[in-house]
Amino acid sequence: xxxIPILKLKDLLLVTIQVDMHDRMAHTLQxxxxxxxxxxxxxxxxxxxxSLEVVDSFIGRxxxxxxxxxxxxxxxxxxxxxxxxxxxxxxxxxxxxxxxxTALNVDKGMALLQSLIKTSSQEKGT
Amino acid sequence: xxxGKNSKIxxxxxxxxxxxxxxxxxxxxxxxxxxTELISEGELRHRSEELLSLFVRGCLSGLEDTSTEAWSEMxxxxxxxxxxxxxxxxxxxxxxTYIFSxxxxxxxxxxxxxxxxxxxxxxxxWTVSKLLDSLGLHSxxxxxxxxxxxxxxxRQEMIGHSNPVMKIWEGILTVPLIGTLDSERTQVIMxxxxxxxxxxxxxIVIIEISGVPTVDTEVAQYxxxxxxxxxxxxxxxxxxxxxxxxxxxMVQLGVAFDDIMTKTTLADALQYAFKQSNLDIVQHxxxx
Numbered sequence: 110x111x112x113i114p115i116l117k118l119k120d121l122l123l124v125t126i127q128v129d130m131h132d133r134m135a136h137t138l139q140x141x142x143x144x145x146x147x148x149x150x151x152x153x154x155x156x157x158x159x160s161l162e163v164v165d166s167f168i169g170r171x172x173x174x175x176x177x178x179x180x181x182x183x184x185x186x187x188x189x190x191x192x193x194x195x196x197x198x199x200x201x202x203x204x205x206x207x208x209x210x211t212a213l214n215v216d217k218g219m220a221l222l223q224s225l226i227k228t229s230s231q232e233k234g235t
Numbered sequence: 236x237x238x239g240k241n242s243k244i245x246x247x248x249x250x251x252x253x254x255x256x257x258x259x260x261x262x263x264x265x266x267x268x269x270x271t272e273l274i275s276e277g278e279l280r281h282r283s284e285e286l287l288s289l290f291v292r293g294c295l296s297g298l299e300d301t302s303t304e305a306w307s308e309m310x311x312x313x314x315x316x317x318x319x320x321x322x323x324x325x326x327x328x329x330x331x332t333y334i335f336s337x338x339x340x341x342x343x344x345x346x347x348x349x350x351x352x353x354x355x356x357x358x359x360x361w362t363v364s365k366l367l368d369s370l371g372l373h374s375x376x377x378x379x380x381x382x383x384x385x386x387x388x389x390r391q392e393m394i395g396h397s398n399p400v401m402k403i404w405e406g407i408l409t410v411p412l413i414g415t416l417d418s419e420r421t422q423v424i425m426x427x428x429x430x431x432x433x434x435x436x437x438x439i440v441i442i443e444i445s446g447v448p449t450v451d452t453e454v455a456q457y458x459x460x461x462x463x464x465x466x467x468x469x470x471x472x473x474x475x476x477x478x479x480x481x482x483x484x485m486v487q488l489g490v491a492f493d494d495i496m497t498k499t500t501l502a503d504a505l506q507y508a509f510k511q512s513n514l515d516i517v518q519h520x521x522x523x
Contacts, residue, residue: 200467211466213438
């Protein structure tokens with residue numbers, strides 16, 4: 110598998126990362142995502158990493174890149190499903206997921222996304 | 236030293252065991268070697284009798300070295316006594332004196348038996364003295380080990396019990412921290428907290444630090460880590476209970492909780508948490 114499926118759900122995109130990422134895969138995902146954000150005109154992206162057991166600086170940087178790329182295109186990115194052990198590793202490694210919103214699970218991620226979209230549209234409206 | 240001589244000590248002691256035991260018990264009482272309230276006289280007598288017969292058995296097998304196989308029974312018995320002493324709260328000198336108090340009665344006995352062989356007497360006294368010294372040291376070491384075990388167990392228990400993570404409202408957790416934070420404790424707290432976040436699907440955590448004596452750069456670092464990990468799980472952290480002195484120390488040290496919401500009391504923090512969760516507290520009018 111060298112492509113990660115991207116699902117469209119109402120006005121957001123849902124990505125579930127279930128395998129260990131390597132360079133090319135991460136790059137493809139980034140490209141695919143940005144393209145789909147433009148194509149579908151969505152306001153948010155949810156990335157579920159609950160099946161990942163290790164998040165290293167590479168994946169951390171990839172998530173940060175995706176977040177800033179989608180934000181430029183007007184969509185917020187939320188990473189959901191970080192496991193406790195993964196969270197501890199990330200903190201211990203000193204990896205900063207800058208500009209990335211996080212939520213406990215997909216449910217909460219969607220709620221957060223809704224409120225983010227609302228505030229950003231309000232800001233733009235005024 | 237020949238074997239003939241060696242067996243003499245054992246023989247002498249064995250022949251006058253009863254007398255020796257009486258004298259030893261008297262000696263122990265005189266030296267107040269044992270707390271009378273911690274151990275009954277009968278028990279003490281029984282124990283001393285057992286020890287004496289083990290000593291004789293040891294003497295029969297060899298007088299040079301108490302670390303040999305032959306003395307293992309004696310050593311084990313002493314170990315159990317010493318560890319018990321540590322658990323029951325006997326003082327170190329009480330534990331050591333127990334064995335050392337055997338010296339005088341044994342010396343007196345030897346003197347009586349070997350009164351017309353001064354050379355042999357001196358040799359025997361030296362041998363017994365060496366033996367008892369090494370046994371005394373052994374019992375003391377065991378006592379120390381027993382104490383260390385107790386301390387270690389208490390430390391483990393403290394780590395296990397002192398980091399509760401409590402759910403105080405739907406979606407709101409609180410972690411009251413009491414005592415000094417170190418890296419091991421922080422790790423345990425973090426694990427407990429993150430697991431609890433997953434279990435309760437909480438979105439706000441209040442870390443209450445009024446029980447933390449000092450917040451230096453190291454402790455602040457631990458707090459930052461915990462907050463960062465919780466944030467990765469999509470949870471906001473509020474730190475409450477910062478005392479005035481701690482606030483001053485933190486400013487002087489240049490530690491800043493810039494991105495973290497801080498409140499003075501748990502009540503303030505809870506109020507803020509309610510606001511974040513879109514909850515209102517309403518006071519009802521009393522019905523007449």
